[in-house]
Amino acid sequence: xxxxxxxxxxxxxxxxxxxxxxxxxxxxxxxxxxxxxxxxxxxxxxxxxxxxxxxxxxxxxxxxxxxxxxxxxxxxxxx
Amino acid sequence: xxxxxxxxxxxxxxxxxxxxxxxxxxxxxxxxxxxxxxxxxxxxxxxxxxxxxxxxxxxxxxxxxxxxxxxxxxxxxxxxxxxxxxxxxxxxxxxxxxxxxxxxxxxxxxxxxxxxxxxxxxxxxxxxxxxxxxxxxxxxxxxxxxxxxxxxxxxxxxxxxxxxxxxxxxxxxxxxxxxxxxxxxxxxxxxxxxxxxxxxxxxxxxxxxxxxxxxxxxxxxxxxxxxxxxxxxxxxxxxxxxxxxxxxxxxxxxxxxxxxxxxxxxxxxxxxxxxxxxxxxxxxxxxxxxxxxxxxxxxxxxxxxxxxxxxxxxxxxxxxxxxxxxxxxxxxxxxxxxxxxxxxxxxxxxxxxxxxxxxxxxxxxxxxxxxxxxxxx
Numbered sequence: 001x002x003x004x005x006x007x008x009x010x011x012x013x014x015x016x017x018x019x020x021x022x023x024x025x026x027x028x029x030x031x032x033x034x035x036x037x038x039x040x041x042x043x044x045x046x047x048x049x050x051x052x053x054x055x056x057x058x059x060x061x062x063x064x065x066x067x068x069x070x071x072x073x074x075x076x077x078x079x
Numbered sequence: 080x081x082x083x084x085x086x087x088x089x090x091x092x093x094x095x096x097x098x099x100x101x102x103x104x105x106x107x108x109x110x111x112x113x114x115x116x117x118x119x120x121x122x123x124x125x126x127x128x129x130x131x132x133x134x135x136x137x138x139x140x141x142x143x144x145x146x147x148x149x150x151x152x153x154x155x156x157x158x159x160x161x162x163x164x165x166x167x168x169x170x171x172x173x174x175x176x177x178x179x180x181x182x183x184x185x186x187x188x189x190x191x192x193x194x195x196x197x198x199x200x201x202x203x204x205x206x207x208x209x210x211x212x213x214x215x216x217x218x219x220x221x222x223x224x225x226x227x228x229x230x231x232x233x234x235x236x237x238x239x240x241x242x243x244x245x246x247x248x249x250x251x252x253x254x255x256x257x258x259x260x261x262x263x264x265x266x267x268x269x270x271x272x273x274x275x276x277x278x279x280x281x282x283x284x285x286x287x288x289x290x291x292x293x294x295x296x297x298x299x300x301x302x303x304x305x306x307x308x309x310x311x312x313x314x315x316x317x318x319x320x321x322x323x324x325x326x327x328x329x330x331x332x333x334x335x336x337x338x339x340x341x342x343x344x345x346x347x348x349x350x351x352x353x354x355x356x357x358x359x360x361x362x363x364x365x366x367x368x369x370x371x372x373x374x375x376x377x378x379x380x381x382x383x384x385x386x387x388x389x390x391x392x393x394x395x396x397x398x399x400x401x402x403x404x405x406x407x408x409x410x411x412x413x414x415x416x417x418x419x420x421x422x423x424x425x426x427x428x429x430x431x432x433x434x435x436x437x438x439x440x441x442x443x444x445x446x447x448x449x450x451x452x453x454x455x456x
Contacts (some may be wrong), residue, residue, distance in 0.1 A: 001253060001315055003286055005308040008298035015299045056320060 022061030024076040028052055032073035039065035039074060102272045104238040104265035108200045109134035109260065110274055111242035113144050118169040121149035121160035125179040126212050128202040128268040130343040132174050154179040154380035160188030165195040166296065169288035170246065176262065177204035177218045184221060191298060192308065193225035196249040196284050198242065204262040205429045213430020214262030215403035216353060220409045222257055226312045228319055229381040231259040235270040240331030251321050252319040253285045260379055277329055320383040336385035337375040341367060345374030346394040347446050350414055352378040353401060355433060362438035371446055378410065389417045396421040397445040401428065407452060428456035
């Protein structure tokens with residue numbers, strides 16, 4: 001029995017580059033952003049860092065960052 | 080050594096290793112569970128399975144079984160709880176019937192796909208609609224494609240022995256094991272059972288996950304991983320037949336995957352599974368007395384399917400089913416898939432009583448060539 005298909009170990013992109021699933025890309029308008037880091041806290045994939053840079057290799061485009069942004073500094077752009 | 084539950088009548092000899100008791104199949108399974116000592120049991124009540132887990136709950140309350148009994152809000156949760164407990168390395172048990180099995184169906188796939196050993200008793204009962212609490216096999220055949228080992232006992236003794244064997248085999252091959260008994264005719268009907276204490280090794284399993292481990296199971300897979308896992312499960316399920324056959328002598332000598340009854344010189348063979356095989360055997364004895372050369376192949380397992388024994392059947396073959404897929408019975412389809420042109424009767428759905436006289440009538444019609452595919456209504 002090969003258990004490898006069942007087991008996942010911590011490594012970047014263990015399930016491939018999930019950013020490929022994205023239909024809409026969150027784009028940050030730097031001039032509106034006040035660095036409140038709400039998007040950083042809410043991103044379910046953990047792909048937004050504290051500098052509000054998005055790792056598009058793994059961002060699935062769910063849009064939660066855009067919904068949570070009080071400054072309306074994130075816009076979802078069709079891919 | 081033995082401390083049977085209060086309401087069980089015990090009789091006969093006590094030689095220190097075995098005791099004879101009057102038990103229903105439900106009680107026999109509960110006694111087997113006490114001996115196998117699972118650490119986690121989770122179940123939701125459903126007729127006719129409930130007495131199994133009631134007895135187990137009483138054993139735990141009396142301190143005779145050191146296990147966590149998790150009272151859950153549904154069968155889906157029951158299977159999820161034993162899935163989680165098994166992942167952490169606990170020996171686990173649950174029991175269900177009918178709608179309960181249907182409700183936990185998703186989790187049945189998860190536990191099989193995760194290659195976790197587990198044992199579940201299924202007191203086989205009809206699935207609605209229309210509502211019916213009586214016995215047939217339409218529920219247990221649901222498990223057919225999920226990747227479980229599926230056994231079907233004929234007597235309370237076999238239910239007891241098979242439950243103990245289930246813990247052994249399941250942990251040997253890392254595949255969950257369902258033990259089937261017929262609703263009411265077995266689950267609530269007492270027979271003399273010899274209770275004994277076979278040796279079952281400590282819990283073994285291919286892997287377990289503890290909070291300190293730095294890996295996860297069953298994350299999303301890409302490419303061929305899922306197919307590879309499914310293939311491995313299919314191969315190992317097929318190979319579990321060898322373990323079942325090999326360990327049969329240690330668990331009551333019931334014949335392995337099948338029981339052959341008066342088949343040696345039979346020109347006509349009947350294929351069936353479950354408790355009503357006892358009535359079928361009586362009918363076969365009567366017909367033998369009248370000169371009919373007929374025998375019974377009782378399938379003790381639906382998965383792994385006893386293909387070899389079925390292919391070896393000579394002469395005419397009739398399959399009598401208690402569960403249907405379309406117009407055909409499920410066993411009828413399975414037997415036909417072995418390259419045999421089997422006649423097929425579907426009977427006893429929803430607990431319709433099929434007794435010895437009925438079997439005599441069906442078998443005579445079969446021998447005299449009057450049966451193709453029909454429902455015994």
